[in-house]
Amino acid sequence: VNPCSGDSGSRDGWDPVGGNLEICCWWCSLMVRDDIDQLVLGAKGRVIALSLDDITRKTSEVTAVVWLAAVTSADKALCQMKGKSxxxxxxxxxTLHTMSDGKMLVCGTNAFNPACDHMxxxxxxxxxxxxxQEGRGKVPFDPYQRFAxxxxxxxxxxxxSSNFLGTAMVFQRHGPNPVKTEMKRSWLNASNNSDNGEDDSVFLFFTEAAVEERRGNIQVSRIGRVCKSDLGGKRTLQKRWTSFLKARLDCPFGDAGSQPLVQDVFLLQDQNNWRGSIFYATFxxxxxxxxxxxxxSDISQVFGGRFLTETDSGSWDIYTGGEPFSYPGSCINDEMRAKGVMSSLDLSDTTLVFVKNHPLMDGVVTPITGKPLLVQTLTRFSKIVxxxxxxxxxxxxxIMLIGTGSGPQTGVYKAVRFDGEDGRIIEELQLFQDPQPVDFLQLSSKTGQxxxxxxxxxxxxxxxDCRRYTSCDDCLLARDPYCGWDKSRGQCASVVGVSTTIQSLSDGDIRMCPPSDLKQTPTVVHFAIGIAQFLPCSPENNLPVSWRFSDSVLHAGPRHTVLSQGLIITPSFSDAGLYTCETVETVKGRVHRTTVIQFLVQLQDTRTVVRNLEAAxxxxxxxxxxxxxxxCGALVIRHLAEKKQGRVGSGNENCDMEGCVHHSGMLAQSEL
Known part of the structure; x- marks a missing residue:
């Protein structure tokens, strides 16, 4: 849906209220509501509700909601007087959030005076x-500033940020028992855990300057944790987090000396065992x-480890002294309750002072495989679900669905990682006709969209949608968990609810495919020697492409340039023959090749062509x-015949016998 181009059909109330869309977003927040079958979009001064089944239709009887606290001319004048555009x-x-009673919290920047309401x-x-209601600290003052x-x-x-200038970054909980702490840019996610009666936690992902590094202002990725039940301290850390701890977040890739920085996080919860839940993060x-x-479980282990402490010289070392009861930063559990610690208000000042001075853990949170699931060059990952x-x-x-922020192709990557293998991109989805960074990604569990x-x-x-895989070989070699080959219908289709579908995700075994009577017929092309020509090849899947000449793999060289969309060939006499473009998939050491297109190249030397033209x-x-x-011979015979019959012409003929013979001889001599 693009309300600015009219692609959405009816546009009543959809026109943006002034402004440059390249500067200020039209869709500024997005929320999927599976319970009411709505996609809710926040824009400038309004909220739009669309049908989840078809977002090109505005929901019946739902109109654009003009913001109650509309920005008045006086508000705008005051905002502009402070130097804003x-x-x-x-x-x-x-901000758009769903509350437990089904209401929605809606917050806007409101001319650098944030405000909220319920919807x-x-x-x-x-x-x-x-x-x-007051929106300060719930959304930033600045419409362009990142927050979570x-x-x-x-x-x-x-x-x-909690101030007009956007310099005071605060991590806080709102409501009857507010607590906060000063932070840097961050991204949030939550996890419910209940082992040993321990209260639930909220995890915070952010970047900040590494105080423990001796070299300059080095930005690193962090993960922080607080307890949901944290009420702050009774005397020390009043209305401040008493459970806040942080650790370095590692994702080893990139150039030496360059720190990967976290961009977005998604929590895939294990409903049976919270310790098995996994955070997926883009860097x-x-x-x-x-x-x-x-x-x-690995994250929890790091937060149960040793602390770092700052020395008198300003360096950071492992803390080796004694730790007060209870373990600093712990969420309230059954053991603590048995000793009379029912809430953070019961924690001793000794514990709270320790937490205040030792928020940084010595341990590093490392990925489950010890390395990234997927690495891409010349691409900037943004969102992930x-x-x-x-x-x-x-x-x-x-299946990882990864939005891109910039690069040669912006859109969404659909990627998967099978056991014992590196992550692989199944499909590249170009969402927009013109490349644009992906700002939002949300998945509907109800519609599968x-x-x-x-x-x-x-x-x-x-x-x-598996229709892009047009053959059984392509369908199985793609190893797309969503898709399988439907033998009854002879097409690649969703595996949900289909009993006649086959899959081979482990090894892409195309021997499972039914025999095909279709045979590839080469396309005959005529090329001139020494002149560069192009052989196109555009497979319908995302597999790598290889070229074969006769029965040998064709490698790039002086006369052959392999491109993503085809082959450029500057042929010599030895380059005539059969060229085959094929997709290549290696699964567990076995190479699968599938023909995309074939060309039978026939060659002619340009000099031969000229000689042939001369001969012609x-x-x-x-x-x-x-x-x-x-x-002329026919005319002579006719003349003699007429003369014999006494009907000699009157001299109007074009030529006599000698003239014709003489003329013909000159012509022949001239041509020869």
Whole structure:
């Protein structure tokens, strides 16, 4: 849906209220509501509700909601007087959250004076409660500043700026028992854990300058943790987090000396065992991007380890002294309750002072495989969501859907990692006609659709659309957990609810495919020697491409240039023959090759062509001379016949016998 281009059909109330879409987003927040079948979009001064089944339709009887606390001319004037632009002084809806009672929390920047309200969806209509509340610390003042927020039940956690200049970054919990701490840029996610009666935790992913590094201002990735039940201290750390701890987050890739920085995080929860839940995170480092995964049990182990402490010289070393009871930063558990510590208000000042002075852990949180699941060059990963799919053999597979922020191709990568293998990209989805960075990614568990957005458009993608794989070989070699070959219909289709489908995710075994009567017929092309020509090849899957000449693999060389879309050949006489473009997939040491297209190249030397043309011209001239001689001969015979019959012409003939013979001889001599 692009309300600015009219692709969405009816546009009543959809036109942006001034501003430059390249500067201030049209879609500024996005939320999937599976419970009410709505995709909710926050924009400038309004909220739009769309049908999850088809986002090109606005939901019946739902109109754009004009923000209650509309920015007045006085508000805008005051905002601009402080040095902000007209676009910055709009009310940009940055936060949309669902609460436990089904209401939605909506917050906007409101001309650098953040405000919030609650919104309901009743009888097909969106409406505001018209009870504005303070939005400071819930969303940033600046419409363009990055921030993070998380709704847990009816409790909002946020990490954002709390002042006009955007310099005071605060991580806080809002509500009846607010607590906070000063932080850097961050991204939030939550996990529910209940072993040993321990209270649940909230995990914070962020970047900051590494105080423990002796070299300059080095930015590193961190993971922080707080307890949901934290009420702050009674005397020390009043209304401040008493459970906040942080550790370095490692994702080893990129150039030496360059620290990968976390960009986005997605939690895939294990419903049976919270310790088995996994965080998937995107990172960037110079010209590379990667995805790393972290098991919650490994993270908990780091936060139960040793602390770092700052020495008098300013360096950071491992703390070797005694630790107070209870373990600093611990969430309240059964052991603590048995000793009278029922909440953080019961913690001793000794424990709280220790936590305040030792928030940094010695241990490093490392990925579950010891390395990234996926690394890409010349691409900037931004958002990530992960879908869990059950294949035909009953195994569960995690499909990573990765948005890109910049690079040669922006869109969404669909990637998967099978046991014992590196991650691989199954498909590259170009969501928009013009390359644009992906700002939002959300998955609907109900529709199985992926919803994405950029500054000025929202899109809906059916992840189970397998029609791009046109043959059984392509379908099985793609090893796409969503797809399998439907033998009854003879097409690649979603494996959900189909009993006649085959898959081979472990090794891409195309021997499972039914025999095909289709045979590849080469396309005959005629090339001139020494002149560069192009042989196109565009496979319908995302597998790498190889070229074969006769029965040998063709490598790039002076006369052959292999491109992603084909082969450039500057042929010599030895280059005539059969060229085959094929996809190549190596699965567990076995190479699978599938023909995409074949060309039978026939060659001619340019000098031979010229000689042939010259010979053709001479032959044509000789034929013309012979034809003239035959015509003249026919005229002579006719003349003699008429003379014999006494009907000699009156001299109007074009030539006599000698003249014709003489003329014909000159022509023949001239041509020869």
């Amino acid at each position: 007209t676009e910055e002084c709009d009310n940009v809806i940055r 309901t969806f009743t009888d097909g209509k969106v409406s505001l409660e018209r009870k504005p 927020s998380l709704m847990d039940g009816n409790t909002l956690y946020s990490a954002t 960037t480092s110079n010209s590379q991007s990667a995805v790393c995964a972290y098991k919650l 992960v879908d869990q799919v059950t294949s035909l053999d009953g195994q569960q597979h995690q 992926l919803y994405s957005g950029t500054d000025d458009a929202a899109v809906q993608v059916d992840l189970r 011209a001479i032959t044509l001239a000789a034929f013309a001379s012979l034809l003239i001689m035959l015509i």
